[in-house]
Structures are given as C-alpha cells and as structure tokens.
Amino acid sequence: MTGRQNLLYFLTLHRTGLAVTLMSAALLAFPFVEDNPYTLGLTNLIAINAIVVLGLNLFIGYTGQISLGHAAFFGLGAYGSAIATVTFELAPWPAMFLVAALVALIALAVGIPVLRLSGHYLAMATLGLNYVVHTVLLQWDEVTGGPSGFAGIPSLTVPGTVIDDAVGLHYLLWGFAMACLLLCLNLVRSGVGRGMAALAGDETAAAALGVDTRATKIKVFVLSAVLASLAGSLFAHCYAYVSPDTFGIFASTDFVIMVVVGGMGSIWGSVFGAAFLTLMPEWVEFFDTYKDFVHGGILVLVLMFLPQGLITGLTDTIRVRLALRRRDHAAA
Amino acid sequence: MYTDLLQYVFGGLTSGAIYALIALGFCVVSNTMGIVNFIQVDFVTLGGMFMFSALFSLGLPTIPALGLAVAMVALAAMVVERVGLRPARSDNHLVLIFLTVGLSIIMRGVIKLVWGKNRMALPPLTPDVPVQILGASVLPQALWILGLTIVAIAVLTWFFHRTSLGLSMRAVASNPTAAAVVGIPAGRVRLTSYAIAGALGGLAGVLVTPITTLNYDVGVLLGLKGFAAAILGGFGSFPGAILGGLGLGLLESLSAGYLSSAYKDVVAFVVLLLVLFVRPKGLLGK
Amino acid sequence: MLRLEGVGKNFGGLPALKDVSFGAPAGRLTALIGPNGAGKSTLINCITGVLAPSCGSILFQGEEIAGLPAHKVTRRGIHRTFQNLRLFPRLSVLDNVLTGLTCEGGESMLMAMLRLPYLRHRERQLKLRALEAMDAFGLADKAAWPAGVLAYGDKKRVELARAIVGRPKLLLLDEPVAGLNAEETAAVGEQLRNLRRAGHTILLVEHDMDLVMNIADLVVVLDSGQCIATGTAGEVRRNPIVLEAYLGRMEATA
Numbered sequence: 001m002t003g004r005q006n007l008l009y010f011l012t013l014h015r016t017g018l019a020v021t022l023m024s025a026a027l028l029a030f031p032f033v034e035d036n037p038y039t040l041g042l043t044n045l046i047a048i049n050a051i052v053v054l055g056l057n058l059f060i061g062y063t064g065q066i067s068l069g070h071a072a073f074f075g076l077g078a079y080g081s082a083i084a085t086v087t088f089e090l091a092p093w094p095a096m097f098l099v100a101a102l103v104a105l106i107a108l109a110v111g112i113p114v115l116r117l118s119g120h121y122l123a124m125a126t127l128g129l130n131y132v133v134h135t136v137l138l139q140w141d142e143v144t145g146g147p148s149g150f151a152g153i154p155s156l157t158v159p160g161t162v163i164d165d166a167v168g169l170h171y172l173l174w175g176f177a178m179a180c181l182l183l184c185l186n187l188v189r190s191g192v193g194r195g196m197a198a199l200a201g202d203e204t205a206a207a208a209l210g211v212d213t214r215a216t217k218i219k220v221f222v223l224s225a226v227l228a229s230l231a232g233s234l235f236a237h238c239y240a241y242v243s244p245d246t247f248g249i250f251a252s253t254d255f256v257i258m259v260v261v262g263g264m265g266s267i268w269g270s271v272f273g274a275a276f277l278t279l280m281p282e283w284v285e286f287f288d289t290y291k292d293f294v295h296g297g298i299l300v301l302v303l304m305f306l307p308q309g310l311i312t313g314l315t316d317t318i319r320v321r322l323a324l325r326r327r328d329h330a331a332a
Numbered sequence: 333m334y335t336d337l338l339q340y341v342f343g344g345l346t347s348g349a350i351y352a353l354i355a356l357g358f359c360v361v362s363n364t365m366g367i368v369n370f371i372q373v374d375f376v377t378l379g380g381m382f383m384f385s386a387l388f389s390l391g392l393p394t395i396p397a398l399g400l401a402v403a404m405v406a407l408a409a410m411v412v413e414r415v416g417l418r419p420a421r422s423d424n425h426l427v428l429i430f431l432t433v434g435l436s437i438i439m440r441g442v443i444k445l446v447w448g449k450n451r452m453a454l455p456p457l458t459p460d461v462p463v464q465i466l467g468a469s470v471l472p473q474a475l476w477i478l479g480l481t482i483v484a485i486a487v488l489t490w491f492f493h494r495t496s497l498g499l500s501m502r503a504v505a506s507n508p509t510a511a512a513v514v515g516i517p518a519g520r521v522r523l524t525s526y527a528i529a530g531a532l533g534g535l536a537g538v539l540v541t542p543i544t545t546l547n548y549d550v551g552v553l554l555g556l557k558g559f560a561a562a563i564l565g566g567f568g569s570f571p572g573a574i575l576g577g578l579g580l581g582l583l584e585s586l587s588a589g590y591l592s593s594a595y596k597d598v599v600a601f602v603v604l605l606l607v608l609f610v611r612p613k614g615l616l617g618k
Numbered sequence: 619m620l621r622l623e624g625v626g627k628n629f630g631g632l633p634a635l636k637d638v639s640f641g642a643p644a645g646r647l648t649a650l651i652g653p654n655g656a657g658k659s660t661l662i663n664c665i666t667g668v669l670a671p672s673c674g675s676i677l678f679q680g681e682e683i684a685g686l687p688a689h690k691v692t693r694r695g696i697h698r699t700f701q702n703l704r705l706f707p708r709l710s711v712l713d714n715v716l717t718g719l720t721c722e723g724g725e726s727m728l729m730a731m732l733r734l735p736y737l738r739h740r741e742r743q744l745k746l747r748a749l750e751a752m753d754a755f756g757l758a759d760k761a762a763w764p765a766g767v768l769a770y771g772d773k774k775r776v777e778l779a780r781a782i783v784g785r786p787k788l789l790l791l792d793e794p795v796a797g798l799n800a801e802e803t804a805a806v807g808e809q810l811r812n813l814r815r816a817g818h819t820i821l822l823v824e825h826d827m828d829l830v831m832n833i834a835d836l837v838v839v840l841d842s843g844q845c846i847a848t849g850t851a852g853e854v855r856r857n858p859i860v861l862e863a864y865l866g867r868m869e870a871t872a
Contacts, residue, residue: 210721
C-alpha cells in the first residue's frame with residue numbers, strides 16, 4: 001500500500017472518531033472566534049434541540065414508529081426541574097436525573113400498551129399525551145404558574161462556578177449534546193444497533209434474527225423520552241424561565257421536521273436538522289408570516305423526493321451510485 | 333337534579349354528534365389507505381371558515397351557504413389528495429402519515445393567511461330560541477346538529493351499500509390486494525375517500541362554529557377529539573365511530589358537569605389512552 | 619432434534635395444516651416437499667414462531683416451542699432463510715451478515731451506548747466470524763457494498779451466510795434455490811452438502827425435486843396440509859401415494 005492508501009484506510013476506519021474529535025475541537029474553539037451573546041444563544045438553542053432530535057430520530061428512524069408528542073417529554077423535563085429546584089428546593093443536578101427517571105416511567109406507561117399494537121396508534125397517543133400535558137401546564141396554576149409561566153429557576157453550577165453567561169452555557173450545553181451524540185453513535189454502531197437497523201428495515205426478518213421487536217421499540221421510546229427530558233431540564237436552567245407555549249403540539253411537529261430534514265436514522269443528520277430549523281428564522285426575512293408554509297413545505301418536499309429524509313436520502317443515493325459503479329467496474 | 337342530568341345528556345349528544353362526523357372522516361381514509369389522516373383536523377376548521385365567507389362575503393342564505401361550504405371542503409380535500417399525496421407514489425405508511433402532517437401544517441398557514449388568526453363567530457342556522465324538551469332547554473342549533481348528522485350517516489350508508497363506487501371502496505377496505513387484482517381503480521377510491529372525509533369534517537366545522545366559535549386551534553382540538561372517538565369505537569368501524577363519538581361527547585359533558593370544567597378538554601385524551609391500554613380494538617373493533 | 623406431533627393450524631375455520639407429525643434428526647438433512655398450497659409455508663411459520671399452531675406440539679431438543687414468539691425460537695437455535703429474500707438493502711453485506719449474530723445477545727442497550735472495552739473486543743470477534751462465513755460463500759470481496767445492489771444469486775448467498783454465522787442448531791432453509799439457474803443451483807447443492815458434512819442439522823423446504831433427491835437423508839411429503847409420507851429419498855420416490863399426489867401431478871403439468 002502506498003502512503004496515500006494507508007492514510008485513506010486510516011481515515012475510513014476511524015471516520016466516526018475523527019469526526020467527533022474535529023467537531024468537539026471546533027466547538028471548544030467557537031467562543032474564542034464568536035463571543036456575541038446573541039449568536040451563542042442561538043447555537044445553544046441548537047444544542048438543546050439537537051439532544052431532543054437525537055433521541056426522536058433513534059425512535060422514528062430505527063423503529064418505524066411516529067411520535068408527535070416529544071414536546072411533552074421536553075416540557076415535563078423543563079417543568080419538572082423547575083418545580084423540583086424552586087418549589088422543593090432540590091439541588092439542580094440530582095433533580096435533573098430524578099425528573100428524567102420519572103419521565104422514563106411515563107414513557108413506559110404510554111409505550112408498553114400502545115407499542116404492542118401494530119399500526120400507528122402511538123402517533124395519536126403521544127399527540128394526546130402532549131395535549132394533556134400542555135393543558136395541565138396551563139390550568140394547574142398553583143403548581144406550574146399557569147399561562148404566565150414559571151420564573152426564577154436557578155442556574156446550574158459546577159463546583160466553583162455558576163453557569164449563567166452565554167459562553168459557560170455554550171460549553172455546558174454542547175458538552176451535553178456531544179455526549180449524547182457519542183452515546184447514540186456508539187449505540188447504532190453496536191450489535192444492539194444492528195438489531196435496531198434490522199427492525200427498521202424489516203420487522204419480520206428482525207424477529208427471525210432474534211431481535212425482540214417489541215422490547216426494542218419500547219426501550220428506544222423510553223430512551224428518546226429521557227433525552228427529551230434532559231434537554232428540557234437544561235432548557236429550564238438555561239433560560240431561568242419556562243412557559244407552556246414552548247411545549248405545545250406544534251413544537252412536537254417542529255421536532256419531527258428536524259428529524260425528517262436530518263434523515264431517518266441518521267445521527268449526524270439529527271444535529272444538522274436541529275441546526276437548520278433553529279437557524280432558519282434568522283435567514284428568511286418573511287419567515288414570521290410564512291412560517292407554516294416553510295415548515296410544511298420542507299416536510300412535504302423532502303418526503304416526496306427523498307422519503308428517507310434529506311441527509312440520509314442523499315448519502316444513500318451516493319453510496320448506491322458508488323457501489324453500482326464498483327460492481328460494473330468489477331464485472332467489466 | 334334530573335333536569336341537570338338531562339341538560340348534560342343533550343349537550344353531550346350534541347358535541348358527540350360532531351365528534352362522530354369527524355371520526356367517520358378518519359375511518360373512511362383509514363379504511364382505503366391504511367393511514368391516520370392528520371389533515372382531517374384542518375377540514376373541520378376549513379368548514380367553519382368557508383361557511384363564514386359564504387354567509388358574509390357572498391351573502392348567501394343559510395342553507396345554500398351550508399351546501400357550498402361542505403362542497404368546498406370536499407373539493408379542497410380532493411386537491412390535497414391529488415397534489416399533495418398522490419405524487420409521492422409511496423406505500424410506506426410512515427412517509428404517508430408524515431406527509432399528511434406536513435400538508436396539515438401548510439393548510440394551517442393557508443387558513444391563517446386567508447381568514448386571519450382571530451376567532452370566527454357564525455350565527456346559528458335558525459334563530460336562537462331555546463326549545464323545551466322533557467324539561468331541558470335545548471338550542472335549535474343542537475337539533476340541527478343531531479338532525480344533519482343523522483342525514484349524513486344515512487347518505488353515507490346509502491353510498492356504501494347501494495352505489496358501485498361505494499361497494500368498491502368497501503372492497504378495498506376489506507382486502508386491498510384482492511381489490512387491486514379485480515381492477516378497482518385505486519386512485520379514484522382514494523380521491524373519493526378524501527372527498528367524503530373532507531365533506532364530513534367540513535360539515536362538522538359548519539355545525540359547530542355557532543356554538544363554540546372557531547379558529548385554527550379549536551379546529552385542531554375538535555379534530556383530535558374526533559380521532560379519540562374513532563379509537564374508542566374501534567378504529568375503522570363506522571358504527572364504532574358513531575358510538576364512540578356519542579360516548580365521548582356524553583363522557584365529556586357529564587365530567588364537565590359533575591367534576592370540573594377546567595379539564596374538560598383532557599377527558600378525550602385520557603379516554604384515548606385508557607382505551608389503548610385496556611381494549612385497543614375499541615368498543616366495536618374487529 | 620426437532621419433533622412435530624399432531625400440529626394443526628386453522629385460518630378462520632379453514633384448516634391449513636392437519637395433524638402433521640414428523641421428526642428432523644440431529645446431523646441429518648431433512649427435506650420437506652409438497653405441491654403449491656400444501657401448507658409448507660404455514661408449517662415453517664409455525665415452527666419459527668411467526669404463527670402459533672392451533673393444536674399439537676413442536677418439540678425442539680425435547681422442549682416445547684409451539685407458540686413462542688419468533689425471536690425466542692431463534693434464540694433457542696433455529697435460524698432460517700426466507701423464500702422471498704429478506705435482506706436489509708441499505709446495510710452493507712458485512713452488516714447484513716452481522717445481524718445474524720444479534721441472537722447471541724450478550725450486550726444491553728446501556729452497555730452498547732457506553733461502548734465498554736469488552737464490547738469492542740467482542741465486536742472484533744464477531745466481525746471475524748462474519749468474514750469467515752462470507753468467505754465460505756465467496757462474498758468476502760463485497761463486504762462493504764450495500765446489499766441492495768447485489769445480484770440475485772449473491773443476495774441468496776448473503777442470506778445463507780447470515781443464517782449460518784450464528785451457529786444454529788437447526789438450519790431451516792425456505793426454497794434456497796428458487797429463482798437460481800442450474801449452475802447456481804448445483805453450487806448451492808454443493809454448499810448444503812458441505813454444511814451437512816460439517817455436522818449441521820438442516821430442514822430444507824424445496825420445490826426442486828432433483829436437488830432434494832440428491833442430498834436429502836430424509837424426505838417428508840406434505841399434501842393438502844397433511845403429512846402423506848416420510849422416508850428416504852428412494853422410499854418416497856417409490857411410494858405410490860406420493861407419486862399420485864405430487865410427482866404425478868408434476869408430470870401431468872410438465
């Protein structure tokens with residue numbers, strides 16, 4: 001092998017590790033290049049959304065099910081942390097994980113009965129759950145603060161410092177997002193992940209290969225709910241204020257659009273989808289009036305031309321082209 | 333005491349009839365395409381909006397305006413199917429359902445752009461003089477709702493049992509592969525099912541607006557309750573949809589009357605979750 | 619190894635299988651033949667847990683497996699291929715074969731997410747096994763290709779490799795040569811003979827009579843949902859009932 005081939009081989013073999021390292025380095029350096037709090041606020045929001053979308057994409061992309069209620073888990077995480085730290089005066093970090101555990105139980109309670117059914121009942125069940133959660137957040141004002149929201153949520157601390165400025169939050173949130181990204185990448189590249197990929201491709205074949213399809217669906221659903229809850233907790237501590245409207249059913253559809261833009265089952269695509277949708281209002285002037293057209297249009301167009309989602313669809317097309325060319329090359 | 337109960341029952345039947353109409357719309361599309369059609373919720377909003385325009389922009393009398401509004405929603409539904417769903421050429425349910433979600437978002441944009449975001453009020457079909465029935469006072473609009481729902485159900489029954497297109501649609505519902513083999517035109521069946529779903533949703537929207545007033549969010553909420561009713565009755569079953577709608581309406585009105593009205597809107601979804609938990613095939617499911 | 623006792627299956631009152639009993643002894647190649655509509659697919663689906671039989675018992679290594687869900691049957695050691703290919707076209711050939719090792723379990727979702735060192739080591743071993751299995755079927759140079767672009771014969775081989783790689787106790791092959799030409803059929807026949815020689819227990823469901831008669835130790839004939847004959851290839855070939863029900867009909871249509 002020549003030196004160039006060696007290098008190429010090394011790059012392909014370690015492409016995931018290298019990509020994660022590169023992205024982490026870029027994120028570490030980012031605040032030195034850009035310290036405008038507004039811009040950092042935006043990228044911080046991307047990190048929070050990315051955590052939700054990572055989990056949701058694992059669920060949609062690998063189990064072929066639909067959740068239209070992840071904003072509910074996101075909201076439960078946010079309000080859970082708010083109530084636990086302000087009303088019950090718990091320390092923020094333990095509270096965050098306690099809340100995530102409770103959300104996992106709720107997801108389990110919804111997932112176990114509904115995911116044993118074939119068909120897309122989960123879509124409506126999660127939508128219903130989202131509606132219930134939203135209504136409770138609005139109506140139960142002695143606990144949640146009602147329509148005016150819940151203020152005064154403390155910032156997170158690491159020993160010695162309180163994280164309340166944009167740069168500190170950048171490191172906190174992106175640290176979390178990259179950790180989740182790494183966990184998800186590990187998962188899909190493992191044996192369990194291959195079982196999930198089999199489930200996404202063909203449920204009957206997956207079962208014949210020894211994949212417990214029902215248990216896998218439930219586990220991934222719970223995992224995605226936990227990630228959404230953690231993101232919600234971070235959101236609450238980051239903004240110190242939460243209100244019910246952030247967690248309505250339309251927020252759930254926005255998360256779904258991020259998944260579809262990223263591509264079903266694509267981990268890197270999830271981050272891209274979250275970034276794309278979060279930044280879009282910044283680029284498109286007339287966005288406010290035509291938000292629905294842009295969001296709906298993106299969803300419809302992507303699905304019509306690349307049913308696997310934007311990024312996955314594009315990379316798949318390229319992979320198949322390359323393989324076909326190699327095959328014809330070998331045959332010739 | 334007795335009068336209260338009767339009052340709640342009448343209220344429940346009225347909203348139940350609306351839910352039944354919407355649930356039937358969900359069932360028609362689910363039976364022919366096998367998917368949950370999220371645009372159904374927009375058909376409800378659209379019905380109320382078209383009625384508003386027909387009455388106040390065109391100045392039509394009530395009954396022609398009602399007919400026009402329902403026809404317009406049916407037409408809009410057919411356009412949605414033809415332009416928004418058919419070009420995808422996909423049989424993947426995940427993709428089709430996401431498409432209906434996307435189209436629903438676009439439709440929301442259209443409605444907000446054309447009719448604005450404010451709540452719309454409509455006059456009732458006949459003047460608001462309460463009628464006394466068995467000691468309960470009932471608005472004429474409630475009687476209209478019950479009556480027209482029965483008419484709609486009768487027309488549907490006739491269509492599905494007496495016309496060749498209706499029979500084809502039932503064939504597709506019971507065995508899609510066999511139906512395709514014997515040459516039933518799948519495109520026309522899908523288009524018709526959308527038209528029917530649109531008409532049913534539109535009618536629900538027209539009828540409910542004088543009682544609740546309507547904007548986009550209300551339409552969505554009604555649509556989702558219609559879905560809960562369909563699940564309650566057994567998803568895909570027509571008698572189930574009617575029974576589920578009435579049952580849900582009664583539950584809602586009784587719980588609002590005797591328990592708390594703050595969480596009235598939550599009842600439907602709690603019922604939805606409970607049904608999925610205990611008896612996922614619903615009351616009359618196969 | 620595998621023993622069926624009085625297995626029956628009804629679909630809405632219509633019997634698809636009636637009182638089917640036979641055994642597939644360890645280390646042998648048992649072939650299940652029968653005309654179209656004889657109930658072969660239903661029987662396979664009952665054994666592999668896709669369907670639950672209406673009555674009767676299916677004993678595997680002396681334990682009842684009738685009614686177990688598919689993934690549990692697989693984990694007991696019955697691996698299968700499908701009549702109509704069921705590969706994952708978007709995954710690479712290597713990953714497709716690796717999915718055949720999912721049944722061995724041994725890792726939880728949490729462990730996988732943390733990518734413990736022990737798992738990395740294990741993953742390397744699994745890959746070696748998969749490459750070995752692919753080598754045996756001449757697929758090693760196509761490891762990185764998406765399975766969807768392979769030729770039909772190669773896809774069939776990938777499915778075989780996927781079923782073999784998990785070291786099944788019983789290998790259940792559903793028409794492995796359907797759609798292959800004579801040359802490819804002969805090659806598959808040779809591979810089956812090798813597997814048999816290596817000590818695999820195989821239950822082969824097949825239409826191709828020549829293949830069955832050449833390589834099967836034991837032949838079970840199914841007709842109209844009933845088991846009408848069992849014996850060696852030679853015995854079955856001479857059995858008048860079989861000739862009547864199956865071979866005669868074949869010749870009549872040929």
